[in-house]
Amino acid sequence: MNWRRAAIAAALVIPVVVIFSRGMKIDPREIPSPLPGNPAPTFQLAVFAPGQPPLERPIGDTVRLADLKGRVVVLNFWASWCLACRDEHVGLTQVAREYAGKPVQFVGSLYQDTPGNGTQWIAEMGGQSYPSVNDPKALTAIDYGLYGVPETFFIAPDGKIARKITGPAPPQVVRHIVDSLLTTSGSP
Amino acid sequence: MRVLLALSLVFATLPARAQIRTDTTPRVTTDSALEARTSAVASQLRCPVCQGLSIQDSPSELAQSMRSLVRDQLAQGKSPDQVKAYFVSKYGEWILLTPAPHGFNLLAYAVPILIVLGGGAFIALAVRRWTNPAPESPSTTD
Numbered sequence: 001m002n003w004r005r006a007a008i009a010a011a012l013v014i015p016v017v018v019i020f021s022r023g024m025k026i027d028p029r030e031i032p033s034p035l036p037g038n039p040a041p042t043f044q045l046a047v048f049a050p051g052q053p054p055l056e057r058p059i060g061d062t063v064r065l066a067d068l069k070g071r072v073v074v075l076n077f078w079a080s081w082c083l084a085c086r087d088e089h090v091g092l093t094q095v096a097r098e099y100a101g102k103p104v105q106f107v108g109s110l111y112q113d114t115p116g117n118g119t120q121w122i123a124e125m126g127g128q129s130y131p132s133v134n135d136p137k138a139l140t141a142i143d144y145g146l147y148g149v150p151e152t153f154f155i156a157p158d159g160k161i162a163r164k165i166t167g168p169a170p171p172q173v174v175r176h177i178v179d180s181l182l183t184t185s186g187s188p
Numbered sequence: 189m190r191v192l193l194a195l196s197l198v199f200a201t202l203p204a205r206a207q208i209r210t211d212t213t214p215r216v217t218t219d220s221a222l223e224a225r226t227s228a229v230a231s232q233l234r235c236p237v238c239q240g241l242s243i244q245d246s247p248s249e250l251a252q253s254m255r256s257l258v259r260d261q262l263a264q265g266k267s268p269d270q271v272k273a274y275f276v277s278k279y280g281e282w283i284l285l286t287p288a289p290h291g292f293n294l295l296a297y298a299v300p301i302l303i304v305l306g307g308g309a310f311i312a313l314a315v316r317r318w319t320n321p322a323p324e325s326p327s328t329t330d
């Protein structure tokens with residue numbers, strides 16, 4: 001056996017195999033966000049869809065992240081033209097109701113859409129239990145590194161982004177994350 | 189092809205541009221400079237929606253919003269590097285169309301060079317072997 005040739009071949013092939021094996025473990029569609037673990041970008045946006053009692057906020061009211069310090073915040077970006085948003089809407093609405101009276105705030109943020117379309121969509125979907133705000137020019141969406149909708153951010157009571165879900169947020173996953181954040185913060 | 193199209197557009201609008209320059213020289217100069225800087229930075233940022241395009245080239249609304257944000261930040265006095273750093277802080281280094289030359293990203297720069305050098309060396313050795321075959325061993329006869 002020509003050991004010299006074998007050594008040269010191994011020196012060329014092994015690094016390529018290592019690089020490809022690393023690359024093949026990566027899902028090219030999954031783009032990691034640098035935000036989890038960091039303070040959530042501040043926002044103050046106006047309510048265009050009030051939600052329903054007991055979670056409702058008046059239309060025109062300003063939702064400020066700074067005012068929600070100490071609570072778990074579930075910030076969900078959505079749009080009326082977003083098909084996948086329909087998959088999660090009912091679940092989010094139901095889960096939000098389950099946390100009424102607890103230090104949890106669900107907020108919908110309209111993305112690249114008009115409040116009129118958003119309001120109509122909510123009505124078509126049977127209502128939304130929590131308020132939604134309008135994000136003109138998508139500045140808050142860009143601040144949160146949004147790729148598209150739906151995307152849901154879970155902000156811990158300390159103001160840091162704990163988790164991000166890209167795509168429809170399953171209700172059981174939302175409950176699990178919210179419960180873990182409440183437990184970590186010491187809230188019942 | 190894109191260069192030819194861009195050049196033809198430039199020459200086609202020269203008369204109109206000359207007229208505009210005559211009428212509003214100071215304002216156009218400032219806006220043109222800001223637009224040029226905006227385009228330069230936007231061309232280096234990937235569109236999160238149309239991922240193969242820069243936000244300068246992408247027609248998506250998000251790209252337009254991001255371009256507008258680039259323009260606003262440059263107008264506020266931020267440097268191009270600061271503007272790019274903002275988007276990297278939100279989207280990660282993936283948002284840069286050209287990977288930053290550090291860490292694992294260096295492979296993206298080194299591998300093509302290594303492949304060219306390695307391929308060239310292989311071709312040189314192969315050509316040398318083909319053009320200088322080993323001499324045949326003399327046959328032994330009684």
